[in-house]
Amino acid sequence: MELTCDVIKDLLPLYVENISSANTRIVVEEHIDSCDSCKKELDKFQAQEECSFGTNTLPLKKLQYTLCKRKYLTILFSVMFTLLVLIIVNEYLTAPEYIPYTENPVTITKTNNELFIVHFNIPGAMYQISQYRENDNSGYIYNISMWSSIWNRSIYKDAVDDFILNPRGEVISSVYYSSNDGTEDILIYGKDRSPNGGTITLPRLVLAYYATIAAVLAVILGIVLFLFRNNKKAKAIILKFFTLSISYLLGHICIKGFSTSSYNAIRDFYAILLAMIPIYCAMLIGEKLLVSRSR
Ligand SMILES: [Zn+2]
Structure with a gap:
């Protein structure tokens, strides 16, 4: 047989x-x-x-298996939560605090052979220098900003190396300093390109668009989820995308709070994406935990 x-x-x-x-x-x-x-x-x-822990009865074993699975899920959930907290703390410690021009962050000197050298007066601070070509090609305009962070202030105390603005002897029309706090950019060398009223470096609003897209998606997917609530397979797939858009919104709130403007949009965007990973995982694990509890 x-x-x-x-x-x-x-x-x-x-x-x-x-x-x-x-x-x-x-x-x-x-x-x-x-x-x-x-x-x-x-x-x-x-x-x-x-x-299991060495018992011989099957129903008990099944219960222990469920408990064991829940234990693992709970640990995994805690790991994701810890990861998220670490990302937020790191973001907070390294968030750029722009240094206003009143703190005398930079001085510019000119060498005998027409090289312009920027000296940074605040030890450990970071800087960014952007270069634009004049419309009529007569020279270059520079925009300098400088920032520090809690992390920088406590770790780096070394002087910042000088920076040569025009290493190939480029002609320099003007050099501005942006405090990135809504005040006008300050002319520190050359001709003022807008003598009647200064230019203000504005924060970028791109994060507002992304957040709006994620919110709209979440609403649409929420409705679709409701419509397909009886289709198990479709529901599972839609739920994943719904969770994804909600994670983006939660990631944004964790990193930026309810503010959407940023002077450092790319940095903030990456931080949001990074925060999204543990949030998304935690949400999926949380859902599994809820399901195993209701069983
Ligand atoms: Zn068989």
Whole structure:
């Protein structure tokens, strides 16, 4: 008589517990080699076995398996939460605090061979220098900004190296300093390009667009989710995308709060994406935890 899968499945608990006879073991192993369905069943039993704490009754084992799974999920959830906290703390410690011109952050000197050298007067601070060509090609306009952060102030105390503005002898029309705080850019060298009213370096609003897109997506997907609430397969897929757009919004709130303007949009955007990873994972794990609790 050929052994049916049902018989094998009945034998599996004994096999896993190692309390079957040697002949039974051989029969089970031979069958497992040629039957995927029973092989899967065996893997499941073995996973439960690793998870259990040495009892022999199956219903208890099943309960322990669930508890064990919940324990792992809870640990994973805590890891994701910790990761998110670390990302937020790092973001807070390294957030740029722009240095206003009143603190005398830079001085410019000119060498005998027409090189312009920027000296940075605040130790450990970071700087950014952008260069634009004049419309009529007569020279270059420079825009300098300088910032520090809690991290920088406590770690780096070294003087910042000088920077040569025009290493290839470019003609310099004007050099501005941006305090990036809504005040006018300050002319520190050359001709004032807008003598009647200064230019203000404005924060970028690109994060506002991204947040809006994510919010609109979340609403649309929320509605679609509601419409497909009876279609298990579609619901699972839509839920993933819905969770993704919600994670972006939560990531934005974690990094930027409810502000959407940024002088450092790229940096903030990457930080939001980084924060999104643990948020997304935590949300998926949280959902699994809720499902296992309601079972
Ligand atoms: Zn089988």
